[in-house]
Amino acid sequence: MNSTSGADPADAVRVWRGLADTCVLLDGFHAIKHALRFGARVPAALTSDRAGVLALADELAPDVRQALEALLAPVDDERLRALVPRLHPTAVAALAERPSRDGNLEALGRLPRAAPVIVLDDPRNLGNAGAVIRLAAGFGATGVVTTGTLDPWHPTVVRGGAGLHFATAVERMEVAALPPGPVFALDAEGEDIRGLKLPDDAVLAFGSERSGLSAALRERADHLVSLPMRPQVSSYNLATSVGMTLFHWSAGSPPGAGGPPGPQA
Numbered sequence: 001m002n003s004t005s006g007a008d009p010a011d012a013v014r015v016w017r018g019l020a021d022t023c024v025l026l027d028g029f030h031a032i033k034h035a036l037r038f039g040a041r042v043p044a045a046l047t048s049d050r051a052g053v054l055a056l057a058d059e060l061a062p063d064v065r066q067a068l069e070a071l072l073a074p075v076d077d078e079r080l081r082a083l084v085p086r087l088h089p090t091a092v093a094a095l096a097e098r099p100s101r102d103g104n105l106e107a108l109g110r111l112p113r114a115a116p117v118i119v120l121d122d123p124r125n126l127g128n129a130g131a132v133i134r135l136a137a138g139f140g141a142t143g144v145v146t147t148g149t150l151d152p153w154h155p156t157v158v159r160g161g162a163g164l165h166f167a168t169a170v171e172r173m174e175v176a177a178l179p180p181g182p183v184f185a186l187d188a189e190g191e192d193i194r195g196l197k198l199p200d201d202a203v204l205a206f207g208s209e210r211s212g213l214s215a216a217l218r219e220r221a222d223h224l225v226s227l228p229m230r231p232q233v234s235s236y237n238l239a240t241s242v243g244m245t246l247f248h249w250s251a252g253s254p255p256g257a258g259g260p261p262g263p264q265a
């Protein structure tokens with residue numbers, strides 16, 4: 001695969017155009033930083049403020065400074081905005097190769113599993129899906145599976161995920177093909193989560209923003225679980241529900257005893 005590394009601006013733009021249809025857009029410094037940290041292959045990175053981006057790396061992410069220095073091709077702001085219409089304020093964008101579906105399916109299906117898989121059953125809101133991928137990455141979840149029509153690699157989802165699609169396995173699947181493991185489906189009518197320990201091999205399933213869990217998912221569920229909520233409140237936001245559930249799972253293992261990674265040093 002071609003790369004913009006070391007290319008002059010015109011060549012770098014040509015390489016970008018050749019890759020843009022097949023690669024994932026990483027928009028802004030933080031998305032690129034996360035993708036590099038979690039092993040994404042990044043063949044193209046353009047910036048109209050190379051010095052500013054490297055200064056940010058010095059300040060916030062010295063671990064990726066060298067990689068960025070080798071990658072970043074300078075282009076003028078007008079050219080960059082023509083390629084990336086809603087350019088991030090950090091004036092940098094990159095293209096990453098999407099991880100293979102086969103590799104992700106293998107990671108999602110592997111047992112034993114050290115951390116749950118999150119299932120979003122027919123989610124509708126791209127921002128919610130991105131926020132959930134970010135949560136899954138932070139808690140070290142095995143992956144995020146979506147059912148239904150939403151593409152979890154849609155550019156808006158990738159933007160919401162802050163480049164963390166590369167830190168977990170993200171794929172779309174049918175309910176009938178979900179990864180193995182006991183399914184704990186979250187629903188306001190379920191059993192109170194506070195009385196339950198969620199196992200590491202759990203498949204944690206959440207319903208759509210509009211209509212909740214589908215009939216197919218309810219059928220596949222081993223447990224229906226609720227989050228504490230005062231009467232007269234009908235439901236929580238989807239991503240918020242995932243956050244609470246992952247926190248409950250994490251609280252089941254004391255720090256250092258397996259479970260999710262500890263806080264950043």
Ligand SMILES: C[S@@+](CC[C@H](N)C(=O)[O-])C[C@H]1O[C@@H](n2cnc3c(N)ncnc32)[C@H](O)[C@@H]1O
Nearest residue numbers: 186187188206207211212226227229235236241
């Ligand atoms: C916005 S809610 C969906 C509300 C939808 N109108 C319904 O009928 O369920 C999206 C998802 O978040 C989860 N959720 C929201 N509030 C919850 C609660 N109190 N207990 C368990 N899950 C909840 C469920 O998985 C739900 O399907």
